[in-house]
Amino acid sequence: MSVSRIPFGLASILLLLSPTGELPVGAEPAAASREGDVAAISADTFLNSLGINIHVAQGYPASNYIEPLRYIGVRNVRDSAGHLAGLLRLHEETGVKIDLLLWCEFGSEISASLQLASAGALLALEGPNEPNNFQIKYNGATGGGKGSWLPVAQCQRDLYKIAKDNTVLRAYPVFGVSEGGAQPTNLGLQYLTIPAGAGTEMPDGTQYADYANVHNYVSSTKRSLYTDNQAWQAADPVLDDVWDGLYGEYGLTWRSHFKGYTEAQLKSLPRVTTETGWDTHANPGGQSVQGKVLVNTYLSQFKRGWSYTFIYELVDGEGSEGEQGLYTVHYVPKLAATYVHNLTSILAAKGTGTSPGHLNYAIPSMPDTVHDLLLQKGNGAFELVVWGEAVNQSNEIVLNFGTSHKTVKVYDVTTTTDPVRTYKDVRSLPLVISDHAMIIEVID
Secondary structure, eight states: OOOOOOOOSGGGTOOOSOTTOOOOTTOOOOOOOGGGEEEOEEHHHHHTTEEEEOOGGGTOOGGGGHHHHHHHOOOEEEEOSTTHHHHHHHHHHHOOEEEEEOOSOHHHHHHHHHHHHHTTOEEEEEOOSOTTTSOEEETTEEEOTTSOOHHHHHHHHHHHHHHHHSTTGGGSOEEOOTTGGGOSSOOSTTOSBOOTTOOOSSOTTOBOOSBEEEOOOTTOSSSOOOOTTHHHHHTOSSOOSSSOOHIIIIIBOTTTOOBOOOHHHHHTSOEEEEEEOOOTTTSTTHHHHHHHHHHHHHHHHHHTTOSEEEESOSBTTSSSSSSOOSBOTTOOBOHHHHHHHHHHHHHSOOSOOOOOOEEEEEOTTOOTTEEEEEEEOTTSOEEEEEEEOOSSOOEEEEEEEEEEEEEEEEEETTTOSSOSEEEEEEEEEEEEEOSSEEEEEEEO
């Protein structure tokens, strides 16, 4: 489809407040109300949810990743155990934790998991990756593809048991098989624990995982598109659409239509996304759109209940062909790397000890393509993230506070890590929101 892109930068912000911070005529704030008293979430909790796929296990030197990971500021990476020393070095140099992808070779993989845990580098254990595309061998049998998935189910079951029987590993979550909705027969992989009366081939009570695991690519694996609310819809836990979402893996499986959780259950199901991404060549919009969409994806996923979100991938062409990376093949940062860096840098904790509080604010008549997330840093500053997902238009909104705030700073993740405007004694803030994220920092 043809896309009319809105340029990034100060011109796209169109702040309606005057440079002095005075309110324009008619912009009196709404009265404070209990409805506007919003509980903040720790900014650290959000930052701890951000991840990205790397490929040390495929032979790419860990040293190549150190500066890129430091720059973008994500706190988790996903990889296999093929080069453990490289993963340990990345943790030592950048602080990242590892979602360890296991391929049912438990002798070496459990040993690697324990070494990562001992170093404080382990985030989670993950079952086989996309068995519909990558077959596994377990207990002398081959599983996955269009053949039997029984070895896949047995591997995932045994992974869970091994982890929970281990005095060290039991503290770490187990992520389920990705693309479990492709199972050709009903082995119950659409459940974390198979409930009584499910009628599956594996017995009732079989435990597979602590978290559902989905590859709900925001770019859509079914057709290339760029539409309003694309990241928001891809994160929807019950939407059955072009995104390979939670519903098609754990609600009604997409290949053979086995029933799993109800829509009500899906909304509260513990879940992670271990792959999502945007290709700067194959998908619309080039680098600018990739960067905006991926930042919107991190925000939308967290807002809609995903505990972790891993972008695929850090560097172009390393795990597969294409340009899904935040960096080129020559390790040059693309705009996506810059935008994610700006996001994480603005939200990075400064000071510790403050528990998240409440901020009284409201956005009357908020358009359905505008979303908000209230975070708070350890130093007490509120960080209200407001992002737009309107592809071809902008939306005028007014942010009303219940009281006057001493200092309000406005950031735009597509420009710099510095505020684009600073205001004093603010009670109401009109903004124009288009297709990307802005951060309103409130300091008293």
